[in-house]
Amino acid sequence: MYAHALIPFKPKNPKTRLSDILSLDERETFARAMLEDVIFAVRDALCSPVVVGTELFDSEDVQITVPDADLNKTLNQILPESIGPLLIIMADLPLANREAIHQVIRSESDMAIVPGRGGGTNVIYLKEPQRFHVEYYGTSFLSHMRIAQEAGLSCEVIDSFRLHTDIDEKEDLVEVLLHGSGKSRACLESLGFVLTTEKGRVGVERKR
Amino acid sequence: MYAHALIPFKPKNPKTRLSDILSLDERETFARAMLEDVIFAVRDALCSPVVVGTELFDSEDVQITVPDADLNKTLNQILPESIGPLLIIMADLPLANREAIHQVIRSESDMAIVPGRGGGTNVIYLKEPQRFHVEYYGTSFLSHMRIAQEAGLSCEVIDSFRLHTDIDEKEDLVEVLLHGSGKSRACLESLGFVLTTEKGRVGVERKR
Numbered sequence: 160m161y162a163h164a165l166i167p168f169k170p171k172n173p174k175t176r177l178s179d180i181l182s183l184d185e186r187e188t189f190a191r192a193m194l195e196d197v198i199f200a201v202r203d204a205l206c207s208p209v210v211v212g213t214e215l216f217d218s219e220d221v222q223i224t225v226p227d228a229d230l231n232k233t234l235n236q237i238l239p240e241s242i243g244p245l246l247i248i249m250a251d252l253p254l255a256n257r258e259a260i261h262q263v264i265r266s267e268s269d270m271a272i273v274p275g276r277g278g279g280t281n282v283i284y285l286k287e288p289q290r291f292h293v294e295y296y297g298t299s300f301l302s303h304m305r306i307a308q309e310a311g312l313s314c315e316v317i318d319s320f321r322l323h324t325d326i327d328e329k330e331d332l333v334e335v336l337l338h339g340s341g342k343s344r345a346c347l348e349s350l351g352f353v354l355t356t357e358k359g360r361v362g363v364e365r366k367r
Numbered sequence: 368m369y370a371h372a373l374i375p376f377k378p379k380n381p382k383t384r385l386s387d388i389l390s391l392d393e394r395e396t397f398a399r400a401m402l403e404d405v406i407f408a409v410r411d412a413l414c415s416p417v418v419v420g421t422e423l424f425d426s427e428d429v430q431i432t433v434p435d436a437d438l439n440k441t442l443n444q445i446l447p448e449s450i451g452p453l454l455i456i457m458a459d460l461p462l463a464n465r466e467a468i469h470q471v472i473r474s475e476s477d478m479a480i481v482p483g484r485g486g487g488t489n490v491i492y493l494k495e496p497q498r499f500h501v502e503y504y505g506t507s508f509l510s511h512m513r514i515a516q517e518a519g520l521s522c523e524v525i526d527s528f529r530l531h532t533d534i535d536e537k538e539d540l541v542e543v544l545l546h547g548s549g550k551s552r553a554c555l556e557s558l559g560f561v562l563t564t565e566k567g568r569v570g571v572e573r574k575r
């Protein structure tokens with residue numbers, strides 16, 4: 160195994176920006192499907208997934224339960240105690256695959272990062288986790304680049320649309336239906352989602 | 368030089384989906400800046416840029432002037448007559464860089480493709496252009512995958528967020544300000560655009 164992979168996950172009331180088109184139950188099912196796709200990719204890249212959340216959920220995966228819902232506080236407690244290289248990967252990246260994760264963990268720099276859409280951070284790889292701390296939310300990509308520089312860590316920005324594409328809004332579902340091959344896509348299809356084209360622009364709609 | 372790179376470009380009234388925040392003149396200036404960033408990246412990857420449009424514009428770049436504004440018709444007249452490998456790259460990819468283009472043109476498959484956001488096609492690389500025809504608009508990514516299969520061409524999907532990120536809407540400008548380093552970013556900055564964070568989400572606003 161190359162590295163442990165921390166996957167922060169919120170099983171209850173996830174993905175609220177999809178509330179217009181998915182019920183609470185459906186959002187929980189879809190979030191879980193995305194998590195499973197990420198876990199599959201992580202394993203396929205020979206890393207060990209560790210799901211991090213405030214509550215246990217029914218799963219055979221390795222889980223860490225933390226008292227605090229604050230992602231930064233949680234991770235910044237784990238990082239100083241980590242031994243060996245560490246991957247932190249978000250649970251809403253259903254297009255993740257082995258090749259993309261390999262690109263990250265094979266970086267020759269001290270750390271590697273994949274920006275999310277809109278300035279977020281989707282993946283961080285740390286060869287020496289105890290030298291770094293996280294600062295998610297807002298333009299966390301810029302924050303993490305600054306923290307790396309302050310810590311004297313060389314940092315490679317990995318160019319991957321599969322890891323760049325976090326799924327938050329209705330229009331993002333287009334990418335899952337187009338480029339996904341795992342449980343998230345199957346989940347959307349079973350809920351009746353199909354691609355549509357209107358005035359040359361592609362969207363999704365629910366057939367039933 | 369590895370390949371000719373066709374860059375379709377519309378100098379007049381481009382990027383209409385940015386009309387709310389940019390005047391006609393500003394849109395033309397910004398589109399031109401993006402084109403120049405693409406041309407720079409193409410040259411940096413040792414390819415020869417050829418700008419394809421319905422009218423000449425003031426530039427020292429190699430230009431082909433075509434009578435028809437229909438992108439498909441235009442390219443499908445050029446493809447059968449092309450000798451040697453060909454790159455077709457859109458003009459609205461200001462994050463393009465040498466490494467990403469190299470990933471495309473070093474594909475071992477008969478062709479390589481980079482999907483755009485929402486099912487479009489941002490880059491196509493063809494080792495034998497005369498065996499392919501294009502079908503832009505709508506879910507052109509799926510169309511191009513089908514055409515490749517029908518033509519018996521192996522096709523690699525290149526995983527690059529730099530080439531995946533086409534700039535059409537206001538929220539896309541965030542990516543230029545965050546990850547751009549060329550004329551497009553300088554153009555936006557000179558027009559007064561800055562990053563903003565509201566409720567944890569990042570956007571742009573115009574300061575003056």
